Each structure stands twice: as structure tokens, then as C-alpha cells.
Amino acid sequence: MEDCLAKKMEITVSEAEKRTGRNAVNMQETYTAYLIETRAVESQSEGQCAPVDSLWRRYSEFELLRNYLSVTYPHIVVPPLPEKRADFVWHKLSADNMDPDFVERRRIGLENFLLRVASHPVLCQDKIFYSFLTQEGGWKEMVNETGFQLKADSRLKALNATFRVKNPDKRFTELKHYSDELQSVISHLLRVRARVADRLYGVYKVHGNYGRVFSEWSAIEKEMGDGLQSAGHHMDVYAASIDDILEEEEHYADQLKEYLFYAEALRAVCRKHELMQYDLEMAAQDLTSKKQQCEELATGTVRTFSLKGMTSKLFGQETPEQREAKIKVLEEQIQEGEEQLKSKNLEGRDFVKSAWADIERFKEQKNHDLKEALISYAVMQISMCKKGIQVWTNAKECFSKM
Amino acid sequence: DTSLAEVNSFSTSVPISPSSMINQYKFEDEPELRDLFITVDDPESHITAIETFITYRVVTKTSRGEFDSSEYEVRRRYQDFLWLKSKLEEAHPALIIPPLPEKFIMKGMVERFNDEFIETRRKALHKFLNRIADHPTLTFNEDFKIFLTAQAWELSSHKKQGPGLLSRMGQTVRAVASSVRGGVKNRPEMFIEINDYVETFSQKINVLDKIAHRIYKEEREYFNEMKEYGPIHTLWSASEEDIADSLKGVASCIDKCCKATERRMAGLSENLLPILHEYVLYSEILMGVLKRRDQIQGELDSKVDALANKKTEKDPFSEEIGKLEDKVECANNALKADWDRWKQNMQFDMRSTFTNMAENNLRYYEECLATWESFLASQTVDLHVEEDSEDRP
Numbered sequence: 001m002e003d004c005l006a007k008k009m010e011i012t013v014s015e016a017e018k019r020t021g022r023n024a025v026n027m028q029e030t031y032t033a034y035l036i037e038t039r040a041v042e043s044q045s046e047g048q049c050a051p052v053d054s055l056w057r058r059y060s061e062f063e064l065l066r067n068y069l070s071v072t073y074p075h076i077v078v079p080p081l082p083e084k085r086a087d088f089v090w091h092k093l094s095a096d097n098m099d100p101d102f103v104e105r106r107r108i109g110l111e112n113f114l115l116r117v118a119s120h121p122v123l124c125q126d127k128i129f130y131s132f133l134t135q136e137g138g139w140k141e142m143v144n145e146t147g148f149q150l151k152a153d154s155r156l157k158a159l160n161a162t163f164r165v166k167n168p169d170k171r172f173t174e175l176k177h178y179s180d181e182l183q184s185v186i187s188h189l190l191r192v193r194a195r196v197a198d199r200l201y202g203v204y205k206v207h208g209n210y211g212r213v214f215s216e217w218s219a220i221e222k223e224m225g226d227g228l229q230s231a232g233h234h235m236d237v238y239a240a241s242i243d244d245i246l247e248e249e250e251h252y253a254d255q256l257k258e259y260l261f262y263a264e265a266l267r268a269v270c271r272k273h274e275l276m277q278y279d280l281e282m283a284a285q286d287l288t289s290k291k292q293q294c295e296e297l298a299t300g301t302v303r304t305f306s307l308k309g310m311t312s313k314l315f316g317q318e319t320p321e322q323r324e325a326k327i328k329v330l331e332e333q334i335q336e337g338e339e340q341l342k343s344k345n346l347e348g349r350d351f352v353k354s355a356w357a358d359i360e361r362f363k364e365q366k367n368h369d370l371k372e373a374l375i376s377y378a379v380m381q382i383s384m385c386k387k388g389i390q391v392w393t394n395a396k397e398c399f400s401k402m
Numbered sequence: 403d404t405s406l407a408e409v410n411s412f413s414t415s416v417p418i419s420p421s422s423m424i425n426q427y428k429f430e431d432e433p434e435l436r437d438l439f440i441t442v443d444d445p446e447s448h449i450t451a452i453e454t455f456i457t458y459r460v461v462t463k464t465s466r467g468e469f470d471s472s473e474y475e476v477r478r479r480y481q482d483f484l485w486l487k488s489k490l491e492e493a494h495p496a497l498i499i500p501p502l503p504e505k506f507i508m509k510g511m512v513e514r515f516n517d518e519f520i521e522t523r524r525k526a527l528h529k530f531l532n533r534i535a536d537h538p539t540l541t542f543n544e545d546f547k548i549f550l551t552a553q554a555w556e557l558s559s560h561k562k563q564g565p566g567l568l569s570r571m572g573q574t575v576r577a578v579a580s581s582v583r584g585g586v587k588n589r590p591e592m593f594i595e596i597n598d599y600v601e602t603f604s605q606k607i608n609v610l611d612k613i614a615h616r617i618y619k620e621e622r623e624y625f626n627e628m629k630e631y632g633p634i635h636t637l638w639s640a641s642e643e644d645i646a647d648s649l650k651g652v653a654s655c656i657d658k659c660c661k662a663t664e665r666r667m668a669g670l671s672e673n674l675l676p677i678l679h680e681y682v683l684y685s686e687i688l689m690g691v692l693k694r695r696d697q698i699q700g701e702l703d704s705k706v707d708a709l710a711n712k713k714t715e716k717d718p719f720s721e722e723i724g725k726l727e728d729k730v731e732c733a734n735n736a737l738k739a740d741w742d743r744w745k746q747n748m749q750f751d752m753r754s755t756f757t758n759m760a761e762n763n764l765r766y767y768e769e770c771l772a773t774w775e776s777f778l779a780s781q782t783v784d785l786h787v788e789e790d791s792e793d794r795p
Contacts, residue, residue: 178641185638192631199624206620209613217606220599224749231756367644374648375781378655381774388767396760402753 005124006115010039011133013111016103017056032103033058034110038133055136059084062110064143065132069123070265071148074272075355076123077362079116080261082109088187088253090194090201101247105254112258122358165278169352175359176270182263186256193253197246208239227402234395241391245384252380255373259366266362269355276351280344287337294330297323438535439463440550442528445520446477455479458524460531462550474551480505482549483527485561489545490534495694496733497540498740500533501683502526525676538743539736586696588703590734596741597692604685611678618670625663632656651777662769669762677755681748688744691737698733702726 015035023029037054062081070078086102096102114133117123128146131139214232218225444459457477464472483502490499503526531550534540548560589597635653639646705723 181641185634185641189631189634189638192627192634196624196627196631199620199627202620203617203624206613206617209616210610213606213609213613217603217610220602220606224752227753370645371648371781374645374652375778377652378774378778378781381655381659382771382778385767385771385774389764389771392760392763392767396757396764399753399756399760402749402756 004119004121005130006118008041009118009133010037010041011111011114011118012037013107013114014054016107018098019058030098031058031060032098032106034107036114036133053134055134057132059106059110061132061140062113064140065129066113068128068143068146068148069117069126070268071151072126072128072146073122075269075351076120076358077262077265077269078123079113079120080258080265081113082106082254083257083261088190088194088257090198101250105250108251109254109258121361163274163278165274166281168274168277171356172270172273172352176267176274179263179267179270183260183267186260186263190253190256190260193249197249201242201246204239204242206239207235210235211239224402227398227400231395231398231402234391234398238388238391238395241387245380245387248380249377252373252377255369255376259370262362262366266359269359273348273351273355276344276348280341280348283337283341283344287334287341290330290334290337294327294334297327297330436536437465438541440528440531440535442524442531445524455481456520458527460550468547469551471551476551476553476557478549478557480523480527482557483530486545486549487530490540490543493543493545494539494736495698496691496736496740497537498684498687498691498737498744499540500530500537501680501687502530504683522676526680529676529680539740586700588699589696592738593692593695593734600685600688600692604682604689607678607681607685611675611682614670614674614678618667618675621663621667621670625660625667628656628660628663632660648781651780655773655777658773659770662766662773665769666762666766669765670759673762674755674759677751681751684744684748695733695737699730702730 013034014037017033017035018030019033020028020030033056035054035056037052039052040050059081066078066081069076082105085097086099117129123129128139128143131142135142211232214228214235218228218232221228439462441461442458443461445456446459447454447456457479460474460476460478462469462474487499487502490497503523534543534546540546548557552560632653632655635649635656639649639653642649702723705726709723
């Protein structure tokens with residue numbers, strides 16, 4: 001298999017900058033621009049670093065790229081973008097898009113998105129993606145010229161429409177069910193995690209109140225003074241430690257969020273299959289009814305009730321020439337229809353094959369990433385406990401000297 | 403005499419927990435010299451036509467000669483404790499009488515007799531009697547002895563003796579009046595210092611009490627959220643195959659940490675909260691006893707001032723003044739000694755209760771650490787089989 005882009009090129013989203021400009025309706029707006037830096041990976045023996053290329057992109061351009069990829073590769077589980085607006089926020093975090101912490105986490109998320117695409121065996125070869133990384137001017141026009149927007153509208157309709165599919169591939173039905181469950185359980189988890197973080201913050205910060213009171217109390221004590229004072233200092237340290245702890249946890253939350261959004265991408269692939277299958281079933285149905293019509297006209301028997309049949313009965317039979325003409329048209333249509341059905345069948349089977357291959361790839365990636373995320377969560381908890389042990393050991397020593 | 407129409411026991415008479423028994427032995431002076439052991443337990447509610455009240459069992463074990471028996475078991479209600487406290491204050495106005503738990507708790511009380519309230523009160527009453535038992539002077543007080551040993555009817559009849567309620571109220575009014583007049587301007591340096599200390603101490607201890615309660619509340623809210631957090635991971639594991647074990651592992655860790663949080667909270671409410679509250683009450687008592695000392699001094703000062711205004715006939719007053727001077731000196735010495743003793747106890751109590759609080763938190767983090775470390779080990783077991791099995795304790 002050909003090496004994916006990620007192995008040939010270093011990609012980073014290294015900076016974020018606030019900009020003001022004019023939007024589509026000529027109103028002034030503030031937005032954040034992100035600096036994408038790329039550098040070809042040279043072999044070590046060269047000893048030189050290749051020059052860094054860079055260009056600025058804003059979030060809406062990332063969105064355009066992703067939409068293009070989703071429409072152009074409907075059988076691929078396309079990596080998701082980081083959230084547009086801050087969600088699952090606990091009280092200390094800001095819900096403001098311009099907040100520096102949010103911008104920072106989004107920068108990391110966008111870099112992660114680019115790396116995901118660049119390491120995907122199929123997506124990394126896309127020219128539009130490559131231009132996104134390397135060509136600053138005229139990229140938007142390039143994307144629009146592909147005409148993907150037309151397909152995009154019908155795709156959007158497909159995702160939202162409800163229709164009944166008679167014979168879907170059971171694997172896709174199960175997978176769609178799974179993606180719904182995954183979305184539901186991860187969003188529940190993130191919500192509760194935010195509340196837990198809020199409460200944990202409260203516990204740590206209230207301990208900070210000890211510091212000031214111990215200090216004031218130590219002023220009137222002779223023997224206990226030193227012990228109180230130094231214990232108070234450790235209480236301050238304890239209270240302050242929660243900020244870093246929770247900041248680290250935000251990265252864990254972001255990892256889960258990625259898979260929350262991945263679940264949607266997974267669902268989209270399942271829906272595409274359903275749409276194709278429905279299309280196929282409709283085409284087959286149409287073909288069958290045309291064949292029937294043809295047969296009826298040819299043999300003169302009316303097996304099924306039709307308005308046309310009734311009107312022709314009421315208003316007189318057609319002439320044989322008219323009937324012949326109709327049969328000819330139908331036969332042409334039937335032939336066309338059979339060819340279309342054949343190609344749709346082929347398309348459907350190809351889609352199922354390639355989609356399922358990517359889904360297997362995705363499953364492996366998901367299991368690996370989530371297991372690592374859970375492990376990193378455990379590591380974070382361990383670090384928090386060790387910090388707690390240190391602080392309270394110190395505090396205990398101070399108290400025992402009171 | 404109250405007829406016991408109904409008796410309900412709140413708990414099987416479980417003796418005091420071993421750890422608090424040990425705390426008793428840590429009480430100041432040499433524990434081997436203790437010859438009086440008191441426990442308060444077994445709350446029972448009594449319902450009569452007029453009222454509902456609770457009695458507590460007071461068990462005394464002693465080797466003292468002045469006690470007829472070596473073991474006593476009586477039942478006392480809160481009113482009886484109030485009576486004892488006021489008798490002690492009467493007999494020893496210059497001594498620091500230990501605090502009683504409050505009559506009512508203002509906020510958040512739905513039922514006057516809920517289990518938590520009764521248990522908190524029981525522990526405080528137990529503390530109260532033991533503090534008296536450990537006091538070098540108060541322990542030999544006659545009313546104290548009667549409180550510990552008399553049967554219900556004996557105590558009732560004993561209570562009826564002595565100055566009535568009205569005369570005691572009169573005493574209090576006079577005391578307040580005279581404290582307003584004097585005693586403050588001639589306050590000895592030493593007691594000025596003590597007064598300043600008590601004012602600041604009182605402020606600080608009140609704030610500490612609030613902080614400790616706030617911490618308890620925050621820990622409880624954290625616990626409530628954590629209870630929901632673990633099960634979500636278990637729910638998720640039902641849709642997964644490869645990562646189901648990891649998810650279940652995390653769920654189990656979170657649940658264990660949840661239980662550890664519960665223990666952390668229990669530690670607070672068993673130790674730090676009651677002690678801080680006791681010292682909040684103590685700070686009020688200290689202010690009271692300092693006022694009483696000032697009032698005794700005030701009596702002397704006003705007599706001396708009255709004498710200074712009468713240039714002649716000094717003799718009839720001098721005896722009275724002499725008595726008052728002795729009274730003041732006695733009070734000052736008694737209070738000073740008791741103050742030193744109180745300060746030492748306070749230091750000991752604060753040291754041990756805050757150390758205990760730190761240990762409590764240490765234990766919490768150690769438990770959580772062990773949980774997460776064992777989970778982490780189980781996750782990496784595929785990679786390092788031999789090494790891990792050696793490292794695990």
C-alpha cells in the first residue's frame with residue numbers, strides 16, 4: 001500500500017490569530033485564523049531540514065474541506081472537525097468562541113483533523129486536500145469547481161429523510177444502531193463529567209479558605225503559630241493544584257468528543273447505504289411495473305387496475321399502431337432500466353465492500369484510541385492522587401508540630 | 403415525675419466506637435490516674451400526654467472512695483444536663499465550664515428528633531461529662547456526683563432544693579448590671595491580653611467552623627455526581643466488545659473512589675466538625691467567664707469607689723473590702739490556672755483533630771491511588787506479563 005501523506009509530510013497547526021474582516025454580507029466580523037505549517041519529511045542522512053511552508057485558514061474553510069470530502073467519499077468514515085461552539089462546558093470554562101483556552105483546544109483539534117485525513121489511505125491522496133495544505137489563494141474556487149455542492153444538497157436530503165428500506169444489509173443496520181448508542185452514551189458521559197469537574201473544583205477551592213484563616217489565627221498563637229502558618233501554605237497549594245488537573249482533563253474530554261462526532265460520520269455512511277439500497281429497490285420496483293405494463297399491452301390482458309386501462313376501456317381502445325408505439329417506448333425504457341439496475345447493483349455492492357473495509361479500519365482505530373484514552377484518564381487520576389498525597393503528608397507534618 | 407407511656411429505642415445500645423474511646427484516653431493529664439469513666443449512649447424517646455423527649459443512658463464506672471458503688475447506670479434528659487451546667491457555673495463562676503450542645507439547631511431542621519441530630523447531641527453530651535470528669539476541680543463537684551448516680555426521682559427532689567429559678571434569674575440580672583458598671587477599667591494586664599486573645603480566637607474559630615461545613619457540603623455534592631458517573635461507563639461497555647473490559651474497569655474504579663469519598667466525609671463529620679463546633683461554643687463560654695471575673699472585680703471596685711467618696715468612717719467597709727479583695731484574688735488565680743489548662747487542651751485538641759483530618763484525606767488519596775494503579779496494571783498486562791506480576795503487591 002502506498003505510503004500515506006502523513007508519512008511524507010509534517011503537518012502542524014501551529015498558531016491561532018484573531019482577525020477582523022468583512023463577511024459575505026459586507027458586515028464587519030471578528031474571526032480566528034489558524035496557521036498551517038507543512039514540511040516535507042527528509043531522510044535523516046541528508047542532515048538538513050526542508051523549508052517550512054505555511055498558510056492561514058479559518059474554521060469555515062476547514063468546514064468546506066470536510067463537506068467536500070464527505071460528499072466525494074461517501075463510503076469513508078470521514079474524520080470530524082472539533083466542535084464549532086464550546087459544548088459540555090463546566091462553569092469555570094468559558095463558552096465564548098474567542099476565549100483563548102477554547103481557541104487553543106480548537107487549534108489542537110484542527111491539527112488532529114488534518115493528521116487524521118493525512119493518515120487515511122484513501123483521503124490522503126485527494127488533490128483538494130493537498131491544495132488545502134499548500135495553496136493559499138484560489139483554493140475555495142478550486143473546491144467549488146468540482147461541483148460537489150450539487151451532490152451535497154442531495155446528500156443532505158438523504159441524511160435527513162425518512163424512508164423504508166426493505167432489504168438493507170444487516171451489518172449496516174446494526175452499525176447505525178451502534179452509532180446512535182455511541183452518540184448517546186458519550187454525550188451523557190461528557191455531561192456528567194462536566195458536572196463532576198465542577199464539584200471537584202469546589203472541593204479543592206474551598207480548602208483554600210483555610211490558608212488565610214490559619215495565617216490570621218497563627219498571629220495570636222505562640223506555640224501553634226508556625227505549624228498553622230505552614231499548614232495554611234499547603235492548603236493554598238492544594239487549592240491551586242486543581243486548575244492544572246482539570247485543564248489536563250479537558251484534553252481527555254476532547255478525545256471523547258472526537259468519537260462523539262465520529263459516531264455521526266459513521267451514521268452518515270450507514271445512511272448512504274440505505275439511500276443507495278432504497279434507490280435500488282425503487283428502480284427494481286419501477287422496472288417490474290414497466291415490464292408488467294408491457295406484458296399487459298402485448299397480451300391485452302389487464303391484470304392490475306390502472307387508470308389508463310379504465311380510460312381506454314371507457315373512451316375506446318387504442319389503435320394497434322398506438323399500442324405498438326407504446327410497447328416500443330416501454331421496451332426501450334425497460335432495457336435502459338435493466339442496465340441502470342445492473343449498474344446500481346454493482347455500485348451498491350462496491351459501496352458495501354469499500355465502506356465495510358473502511359469501517360473495519362475505523363473500528364480498529366476507535367478501539368485503539370479509546371483504550372488509550374481510558375488509560376490516559378487513569379494516569380491522570382493517579383497523578384492527581386499522588387499530588388494529593390504529597391500535599392496532605394506535608395500538611396499532616398505541619399499540624400503534628402502545632 | 404414523667405410517666406413513661408412509650409419507650410422507643412433509636413439504636414441497639416451500641417457502645418461508643420473504639421476510636422473515640424481511645425480519644426478519651428488521650429484526654430490531657432496522665433490517663434493512668436483516671437478513676438472515673440463515663441459513657442453516654444442508647445437514646446430513647448419517651449412520649450407522654452404533655453411532651454415528647456429523649457433520655458440518654460449515662461453509665462459511670464469508678465474506683466473512687468466517695469462513690470458508694472463502683473458502677474452506676476442512670477437515664478438523663480437534656481434538661482438534666484442544663485441543670486448540671488448551671489449548678490457548676492453557680493458554684494465555680496471563675497472556672498471554664500465545658501460547653502453543652504445547643505438546644506435547637508436553627509437551619510435545615512425538619513424534625514426535632516431526627517437520627518443525625520440525636521447522634522450528634524449524644525456525642526456532645528458524652529464529651530461534656532468527660533470534660534468535667536477530667537477537670538481537677540469540677541470532677542469533685544457534689545452536683546456532678548448526684549447527676550451521675552441519682553435515680554430519676556432522687557434527682558428531681560434534689561433539683562427542687564437550692565435557690566429557685568427566680569432568685570437565680572435575679573442573680574443573672576444583677577451580674578449583667580454590675581458588669582456594665584465596672585471591672586473593665588481596672589482589668590489586670592493579664593486579663594486584657596486574654597480578652598484580646600479570646601476575641602480574635604472566637605472570630606477565627608467561627609470562620610473555621612463555617613469553612614469545615616462548606617467543605618463537607620462540597621464533598622457531598624461531588625459524591626452525588628460521582629454516583630452517576632461510574633454507571634455510564636458500564637452502560638457503554640454493553641455496546642462494545644474490544645474495549646468493554648477497560649470501560650468496566652474504569653466504572654469499577656470510579657465506584658470505589660465514590661465509596662472512598664463517603665468515608666472521607668464520614669471522617670470529617672466524626673472528628674473535625676464536632677471539635678470545631680465545640681470550640682465555637684467554648685469561645686462563647688470564655689467570653690462569659692471573663693465577664694463574670696470582671697463583674698466580681700466590679701463589685702470590689704464599686705465598693706472601693708464608694709469608700710473613696712466618704713472621707714471618714716473607713717473601718718466598717720474595710721472588712722467588706724478585704725473579703726471582696728480575697729474574692730477577686732481567688733477568682734483571678736482560679737481563672738488563670740483554668741485558662742492555662744484550657745489553652746493546653748485546646749492546643750492538644752487542635753493538633754490532634756487537624757492531624758486526623760490530614761490523615762483522613764491521605765487515606766482517601768491512597769485508596770483512590772491503589773484503585774487506579776491496579777486498573778492501569780490490568781490494562782498493560784498484555785505487554786508486560788512477568789514484570790507486572792512481580793511488581794504487584
